Amino acid sequence: MTAVSKEVDIVDPYFDLRPAKGNYLATLVSLLARLAGAPGQTKAIRIHFRDHDTRPSAEILARDGSAQVTGLLPPGYRIEFYAWSEKLGGEDFHDRYVLTELGGIMIGAGLSADGPEESAAFTLLNFEHAQGLRSRFSDGSTVYARVDSAVRIHDDGSTELF
Numbered sequence: 001m002t003a004v005s006k007e008v009d010i011v012d013p014y015f016d017l018r019p020a021k022g023n024y025l026a027t028l029v030s031l032l033a034r035l036a037g038a039p040g041q042t043k044a045i046r047i048h049f050r051d052h053d054t055r056p057s058a059e060i061l062a063r064d065g066s067a068q069v070t071g072l073l074p075p076g077y078r079i080e081f082y083a084w085s086e087k088l089g090g091e092d093f094h095d096r097y098v099l100t101e102l103g104g105i106m107i108g109a110g111l112s113a114d115g116p117e118e119s120a121a122f123t124l125l126n127f128e129h130a131q132g133l134r135s136r137f138s139d140g141s142t143v144y145a146r147v148d149s150a151v152r153i154h155d156d157g158s159t160e161l162f
Contacts, residue, residue, distance in 0.1 A: 003035060005100035006043055009134055012096045012107075013050035017061075017068055025068060032072050042076040048137045050093045051083040051147040058083075058149040062159040070157035081151040084137065084144040091143045097125075097133055104130030 002008050010031075015024050028047075035043065049055075056064065061081055069079060086093050096107040109120035125133070136143040149161035 001100055001102055001104075002031065002098065005102050007101050008035075008043065008045045009048060009097070009099040009104075009137060010045065011048045011099065011133070011137060013093045015047055015049040016055075017065055018056070028069070029072055032069075032074065032077070035077070036074040041074070043074075044078055044080065046080045046082060046137070048082045048084055051085045055083060058151050058161050062151045062153070062161060065151060066153050066157050066159045069153055073153070073155040075155050077155050079153045081153075082137065083147040083150075084141075085147050087143065087145055091136070093144060097130075099125075099130050099134045101131075101134075103127050104133065 012024070014022065016022060017025055017028075019025070031045075035045075058081075065079075065081060073079060084093060096109075098105050098107065104125045106123040106125060107120050108122070135141065139146075152160045152162060154160075
């Protein structure tokens with residue numbers, strides 16, 4: 001599903017590129033290696049995580065994230081990082097997903113590649129459910145609030161805050 005999609009939303013409240021916070025980079029590297037497609041293909045990969053007081057600022061994420069993914073993004077790809085907070089009285093931000101414009105999956109244990117003996121359950125989501133979940137992580141969301149600037153890293157390693 002991710003191979004033929006133009007937009008991939010990775011949702012994991014605990015996603016963090018810092019090595020001490022889990023091995024999310026290995027999962028991202030594996031996904032990017034599998035997604036490398038035909039020349040001229042473009043793809044947006046958006047990573048949505050929960051904000052908290054120990055998260056690095058958007059400026060630090062842009063600097064460090066670029067250094068970590070430079071050379072991994074196929075030509076025409078970009079990766080974006082979004083921090084979100086729960087709205088008061090709103091939905092809990094706990095579940096993990098890989099969502100696209102074609103559908104999605106829910107991942108029980110998360111996206112950190114912590115050990116070879118660990119496993120995770122995957123649940124296939126129907127189209128309507130996947131699109132409803134994607135809308136929670138878009139501008140104008142009524143479920144979660146975007147925090148700070150988002151970070152975009154292009155295939156050439158350049159970054160922007162938006």
